[in-house]
Amino acid sequence: MSVASPVVELVKAGFAYEDGPAVLDGIDFAVPEGRALALLGRNGSGKTTLLRLLSGGLRCGSGALRLDGEEVSYDRKGLTRLRTTVQLVVQDPDDQLFAASVGQDVSFGPMNLGLPEEEVRLRVRDALEALDIVALEDRPTHLLSYGQRKRAAIAGAVAMRPRVLIMDEPTAGLDPHGQERLLEALGRLREAGTTVVMATHDVDLALRWADEAAVLSPEGLRTGPIAELLADDALLDAARLRRPWGMAVTRLLRAHGLLASDGDAPRTAEELDAWTTAKEGRQPAPVVTE
Known part of the structure; x- marks a missing residue:
């Protein structure tokens, strides 16, 4: 199986804020097309800085940012090319929303590209x-719930039709229902071909959602398949991350001979319930809908 070439990548990248120590140093981080990638690390580990370097919001103090194999230039042309390929959604939607209505906010990016009015309308509709x-669409942004503001902010990025969508703690502050609706929306974006990168410290969410992980610790950045990295106790300790619930369940099932070493492991409570139902030959519980 061939490995996809990265759309965007940091090569030996380092960064320090003014008069401060290095936040990141010698980081290699590649985002291959078509994957769901979770960036994991404790608060203060440098996740947000790394995302801003990837999206061009910050400039590498050392090393380079590459787009489709070419080093990014930080002039108007280079940044326009980068931002039509990579879009960042920040953690707090109120830092991103500024227009009077949802439709106006979502249309801002495409209009700035100088696109024809009909193309702008199409992009807004598709993003919504x-x-x-x-x-x-016509709702004033100040009347939106927090979850609606989150999705409106993401829609503004999606309207730019990026190949890579980067999000900083997108589920933070959402209740369980809001999280589910957001994950469903991200699933639709992935099916449409968008590569999604999510920074989070929620290891259970990462295990459930991502194909691959990148874990930031004081020793640097480690990347690989999500299940492999989150089964590494030493790495989790170094990154100050807790053990995912799904990994603990998998270990217990395998220790008791209930799950083969190469068997698909349940990653959520719902998957465990389905697995148990299948094992016991019971009928699945009825789905309750509102």
Whole structure:
């Protein structure tokens, strides 16, 4: 199986804020097309800085940022090329939303590209549909719930039709229902071909959602398949991350001979319930809908 070439990558990248110590040093981080990638690390580990380097919001103090194998230039042309390929959604939607209505906010990026009015309308509609907020198009942004503001901010990035969508703690502050709706929206974006990178310290969410992980610790950055990295106790300790619930369940099932070493492991409570139901030959519990 061939490894996809990275869309965007940091090569030996380092960064320090003014008059401060290095936040990142010698970081190699590649984002291959078509994957769901979780960036994991404790608060203060440098996740947000890394995301801003990837999206061009910050400039590498050392090393380089590459887009499709070419080093990014930080002039107008280079940054426009980068930002039509890579879009960052920040943690707090109120730092991103500024227009009077949802539709106006989502249209801002495409209009700035100088696109024809019909193309702008099409992009806005597609983005609102992808995030399931078409009904909110004319809603004033200050009247949105927190979860709606989150999805509106993501829609603004999606309207730029990036190949890579980067999000900083997108589920922070959402209740369980809000998290589910957001993950469903991200699933639709992935199916449409968008590569998604999510920074989080929620290891259970990462295990459930991602294909691959990048874990930031004081020793540097380690990347690999999500299940492999989150089974590494030494790495989790170094990064000050807790053990994922799904990994603990998998170890217990395998220790008791209930799950083969190469068997698909349940990663969520719902998957464990389905696995138990299948083992016992019971009928699955009925799905309750509102």
